[in-house]
Amino acid sequence: xxxxxxxxxxxxxxxxxxxFVLVASAANFNQDIQVTWGDGRxxxxxxxxxxxxxxxxxxxxxxxxxxxxxxxxxxxxxxLVPGNSAGTVTTYYLRSQGSTWDEIDFEFLGNLSGDPYTVxxxxxxxxxxxxxxxxHLWFDPTKDFHTYSLLWNPKRIIFSVDDTPIREFKNLESIxxxxxxxxxxxxxxxxWNADDWxxxxxxxxxxxxxxxxxxxxxxxxxxxxxxxxxxxxxxxxNSSWLSQELxxxxxxxxxxxxxxxxxxxxxxxxxxxxxxxxxxxxxGAG
Numbered sequence: 001x002x003x004x005x006x007x008x009x010x011x012x013x014x015x016x017x018x019x020f021v022l023v024a025s026a027a028n029f030n031q032d033i034q035v036t037w038g039d040g041r042x043x044x045x046x047x048x049x050x051x052x053x054x055x056x057x058x059x060x061x062x063x064x065x066x067x068x069x070x071x072x073x074x075x076x077x078x079x080l081v082p083g084n085s086a087g088t089v090t091t092y093y094l095r096s097q098g099s100t101w102d103e104i105d106f107e108f109l110g111n112l113s114g115d116p117y118t119v120x121x122x123x124x125x126x127x128x129x130x131x132x133x134x135x136h137l138w139f140d141p142t143k144d145f146h147t148y149s150l151l152w153n154p155k156r157i158i159f160s161v162d163d164t165p166i167r168e169f170k171n172l173e174s175i176x177x178x179x180x181x182x183x184x185x186x187x188x189x190x191x192w193n194a195d196d197w198x199x200x201x202x203x204x205x206x207x208x209x210x211x212x213x214x215x216x217x218x219x220x221x222x223x224x225x226x227x228x229x230x231x232x233x234x235x236x237x238n239s240s241w242l243s244q245e246l247x248x249x250x251x252x253x254x255x256x257x258x259x260x261x262x263x264x265x266x267x268x269x270x271x272x273x274x275x276x277x278x279x280x281x282x283x284g285a286g
Contacts, residue, residue: 032220035063041212051217053191055081055088057208060192065222068184069094070233072225073151073241076189078108079216080117082142085110087195087206090215092148094185100127102180104150104157108141109198110213117141118263121159123169125178131278133167134264135257145218153242154181165246165254166261170280177280184228191215 028048035042038061041054053061074094081088088110095103103124108117116136123131139146149160157180159167171179191213195206226235235242246254258265266272267281 029217029220032066032222033063034066035061037062049218051220052214053090053189053217054212054214055191055193056211056213057193057206060190062188062190062192064189065187067222067225068186068228069222069225070184070228071153071181071235071242072222073149074187074225075147075149075219075221076187076217077145077147077219078141079143079145080108080141081110081191081213081215084113084207084210085117085142085213086112086199086204087193088191088213089194089198090189090191092189093187094150094152095124095188096180096183096185098183102126102183102185103129104152104180104185105129106148106150106159109194111199112204119161119166121167123157123180125180128178130266131169131280132264132266133262135166135261136263137161138257138261145216147219151241151244152180153244155243156245158246164257165250166257168246168254172280172283175279175283177278177283187220187222189217 029044029051030048033044033051035044038053038059041056041059041061042063043052043054044050045052051063053063055061076092078090078092080090090108090110091106093103093105093107095101101124103122105120105122105124107120107122109120111117119135119137121133121135122129147162149158149163151158151160155171157169158165171181173179193206195204196202224239224241226233226239267277270277
């Protein structure tokens with residue numbers, strides 16, 4: 001399905017007022033989120049303003065958004081598992097359904113006390129990922145809540161932390177690079193045990209004496225997200241954020257993060273791609 005059809009026939013909205021009413025807005029977890037697994041380990045608290053996911057040696061937990069979205073800006077405040085979080089993974093991502101799914105990933109890989117979290121990012125299109133970039137953060141993400149944002153529009157995907165962009169993945173379909181633009185996605189988050197790979201390649205195992213491990217969430221916002229329902233979008237084609245890009249200051253912040261805090265970039269991993277780097281890498285889109 002091409003972009004022109006999405007924003008031509010299918011994104012027609014009866015009036016600007018209706019478009020405003022239908023666009024997803026900030027509310028509370030009871031209205032927006034469904035805890036989907038964990039047998040009570042995922043909890044919505046404080047009248048819907050706080051959500052916690054927990055992990056013990058029996059199970060982790062997870063939730064998903066009630067709405068599906070086709071393009072949007074999604075914000076979530078998260079306080080990651082404190083202390084010795086080695087072996088644990090907290091995820092926050094967008095994903096579609098089916099065997100050829102699209103996905104836009106934040107994953108937070110735990111570590112020993114005092115060692116930094118690894119922020120793992122990836123973009124899947126048609127069930128294929130392999131576009132990993134990893135970062136450390138310039139603060140301790142376990143001491144307080146910080147805002148993690150995904151901007152997904154027809155031109156680009158921007159990963160941000162506290163409004164500082166850390167990664168941009170541009171739409172380069174014109175040179176044959178797949179880009180997620182046809183499949184609506186839900187927001188998901190999970191907390192689970194991955195000590196076979198998460199911390200130092202699996203060398204550091206989960207210390208279950210520290211369980212339960214808990215991650216906390218608040219201020220879920222999908223104000224600028226296009227709700228997809230019954231084959232139609234809630235957004236009109238003139239929504240300004242649909243063409244949003246990084247300004248000069250944003251580009252400078254992105255460069256600062258990538259220079260000082262990026263620890264892995266698939267676009268420079270020539271050993272992994274002996275036949276040549278992916279097209280988006282040489283075009284500067286990764």
